[in-house]
Amino acid sequence: MMALLEVKDLQVRVEDREILHGLSLTVNRGEVHAIMGPNGSGKSTLSHVIAGKPGYEVTGGEILFDGQDLLEMEPDERAAKGVFLAFQYPVEIPGVTTWNFLHAALNAQRKARGEAEMSSPAFLKKVREVAKSLNVPQDMLKRGVNVGFSGGEKKRNEVLQMALFEPSLCILDEMDSGLDIDALRIAADGVNALRSPDRAMVVITHYQRLLNYIVPDFVHVMSRGRVVTSGGKELALELEESGYAQFEDA
Amino acid sequence: MNVVLARTESGRAMEGLFTASRDRLPGTARVSEIRRQAFEAYERAGLPHRRIEEWKYTDLRVLMREVRPLAEKPDVSALRRAAAALKPVAIEGAAKLVLVDGVFAAELSDKVPPGASMTTLREALESGAGELLATAATDAMISLNAALATDGLVIEIADGTRLAAPLQIMHIATVASASAFTRSRVRIGNGARVTLVENFVAAEGAKSYQAHDAVLLSLGDQAELTLARLMTDSVDAANVTSAMFDLGAKAKFDLFNVTAGGAVSRYQGFVTLAGEGSELNVNGVNLLNGSQHGDTTLLIDHAVPHCTSREVFRAVIDDRAHSVFQGRIIVRPGAQKTDGKMMTRALLLSDEAEADNKPELEIFADDVTCGHGATAGALDENLLFYLRARGLPERAAQALLIQAFVGEAIEGIADDDLRDVVMAAAERWLEART
Ligand SMILES: Nc1ncnc2c1ncn2[C@@H]1O[C@H](COP(=O)(O)OP(=O)(O)OP(=O)(O)O)[C@@H](O)[C@H]1O
Numbered sequence A: 001m002m003a004l005l006e007v008k009d010l011q012v013r014v015e016d017r018e019i020l021h022g023l024s025l026t027v028n029r030g031e032v033h034a035i036m037g038p039n040g041s042g043k044s045t046l047s048h049v050i051a052g053k054p055g056y057e058v059t060g061g062e063i064l065f066d067g068q069d070l071l072e073m074e075p076d077e078r079a080a081k082g083v084f085l086a087f088q089y090p091v092e093i094p095g096v097t098t099w100n101f102l103h104a105a106l107n108a109q110r111k112a113r114g115e116a117e118m119s120s121p122a123f124l125k126k127v128r129e130v131a132k133s134l135n136v137p138q139d140m141l142k143r144g145v146n147v148g149f150s151g152g153e154k155k156r157n158e159v160l161q162m163a164l165f166e167p168s169l170c171i172l173d174e175m176d177s178g179l180d181i182d183a184l185r186i187a188a189d190g191v192n193a194l195r196s197p198d199r200a201m202v203v204i205t206h207y208q209r210l211l212n213y214i215v216p217d218f219v220h221v222m223s224r225g226r227v228v229t230s231g232g233k234e235l236a237l238e239l240e241e242s243g244y245a246q247f248e249d250a
Numbered sequence B: 001m002n003v004v005l006a007r008t009e010s011g012r013a014m015e016g017l018f019t020a021s022r023d024r025l026p027g028t029a030r031v032s033e034i035r036r037q038a039f040e041a042y043e044r045a046g047l048p049h050r051r052i053e054e055w056k057y058t059d060l061r062v063l064m065r066e067v068r069p070l071a072e073k074p075d076v077s078a079l080r081r082a083a084a085a086l087k088p089v090a091i092e093g094a095a096k097l098v099l100v101d102g103v104f105a106a107e108l109s110d111k112v113p114p115g116a117s118m119t120t121l122r123e124a125l126e127s128g129a130g131e132l133l134a135t136a137a138t139d140a141m142i143s144l145n146a147a148l149a150t151d152g153l154v155i156e157i158a159d160g161t162r163l164a165a166p167l168q169i170m171h172i173a174t175v176a177s178a179s180a181f182t183r184s185r186v187r188i189g190n191g192a193r194v195t196l197v198e199n200f201v202a203a204e205g206a207k208s209y210q211a212h213d214a215v216l217l218s219l220g221d222q223a224e225l226t227l228a229r230l231m232t233d234s235v236d237a238a239n240v241t242s243a244m245f246d247l248g249a250k251a252k253f254d255l256f257n258v259t260a261g262g263a264v265s266r267y268q269g270f271v272t273l274a275g276e277g278s279e280l281n282v283n284g285v286n287l288l289n290g291s292q293h294g295d296t297t298l299l300i301d302h303a304v305p306h307c308t309s310r311e312v313f314r315a316v317i318d319d320r321a322h323s324v325f326q327g328r329i330i331v332r333p334g335a336q337k338t339d340g341k342m343m344t345r346a347l348l349l350s351d352e353a354e355a356d357n358k359p360e361l362e363i364f365a366d367d368v369t370c371g372h373g374a375t376a377g378a379l380d381e382n383l384l385f386y387l388r389a390r391g392l393p394e395r396a397a398q399a400l401l402i403q404a405f406v407g408e409a410i411e412g413i414a415d416d417d418l419r420d421v422v423m424a425a426a427e428r429w430l431e432a433r434t
């Protein structure tokens, strides 16, 4: 079976500095991968390059999504094909209501896939259900996208979008940072509810705690722009004990 | 030299235009004399050009080149096309007052509601009301308007009247290569509350026309006016509008101008705060693309103490378009406790888009708070990427952010319906772009 995501020997530069030095990662449908690693090791960079953020220069390697060259696609094409990144730092967009944004985005994705657009009432119903299941208050939907949201609320809004768009590849960049214990559990439940044989997750985190809720099939450690070791879920526990020092000189 | 030659030639053409139009221009002998004087004042200056400070960014000799001859009186076909053109912009419940090619069209207009009265400029001039052609502000284009105005509306709102629905003045062009000269006066009585909407639209078949309008508007003490002006003339047209506003004491005036049409346009407002304790809010939005040139110029004269003025100008400029905002605040000697602020924000959507901004403060009193600020830039890349990462194609993502940018300028419109009408004008522009 073809891998959902295949990152091969990826080299990435930002402003003339190489950040990723030949990174490889294969993710199959149905799998949950965790990526851990020290600050500045390139985790967010990898997630941004997969999502298509401008400003990164890919100088080597490739990324295949369902066998297709992902790097050739515009960010919105990637989203329509099922790539979703829950951002580490979601931006605030004043003047665009969350509700409007979600409706426009969902319909843009559907349109790109050749599906019928969703009417306002149908959308309202769907978004209300999703919001309810994630304990997101309705009035958040009326506010500007992330405007004045607390750190935790922003993260919840990311998970809400993920649940709404039902992507096939979910990349969660530190979704646990800023969430209180209850919120973390609810968000993790939301993520787990999306686990399916057709879908894959890449969970970037610093904390083993999240992986108690979202139990990974594989754990990778990134250091200095590479995956330096990979293992099962027990690797996360070992790291909790030993830290990253052993990989620093790698 | 070339310039001199061009000037002489266009001067001669103008002279001819004025003489030829004489029989189209209503008014008694006294009115004709006032027109002649106004025309002479225009002729001395000619079309404004870049060496005239107030017009330095909008050189009409280059951009407009000449004044087109007066449009013929609208015929049956013109009125039919005008009726079709006003439909999409007519506000439900509003009293429509329609001017087609510079002539009042009674058959397309509604009766004004109780508390308001109306005659046409033509009728008023025929009965000798020459003062309608006079203004305190001096400017060549205002003089030219006085010389050539064919029609307009003369509206009185009685003291204490609260109009439930807006008055909607609609300027509709149906002609090609011709001019409409209109002039209206609106007097709003003490304590009256009015919403006024002005539209400029092109009917099918309208092309390369010119709309020349002048508005003389006065607000009595404690009167409240919300004025929304939506200029969506065709992109090959010219629009030159001069508006003179006088505010009494404790009056409140909210002005929202949207310039989204016209190859060349100038909206120049002259506001005199003549009574203490008044409040003025101006929001100007220029939406320009292609090679459009849109100029919004505002002079606010704080003649008395204790008045507040706020100006927020926003421009969205694409392609090779050029947006101009000029804001001048004068604080007269003794106009203490004046609070006057002006802010300009330009969104540049292409490398060739151009924004000029000229704020001027002339302060002759010492106990005042005045200031201005300006920003210009492209859309925020990070916000764009966030939207695109959620599936919105580039243009759609831009449209959402532009809508938000424009929305900030009009969120101050208290009336929901009116806010929707103004936003719809902006949305039509965005849709045409996408
Ligand atoms: N736009 C940029 N300009 C310059 N350097 C950058 C830029 N973006 C990232 N970097 C650098 O690239 C390296 C990797 O950053 P990245 O954000 O990918 O790390 P991370 O693993 O996500 O860290 P954290 O755990 O703190 O989130 C860092 O050294 C960072 O400073």
Ligand SMILES: [Mg+2]
Pocket: A043, A044, A045, A088, A173
């Ligand atoms: Mg990071």
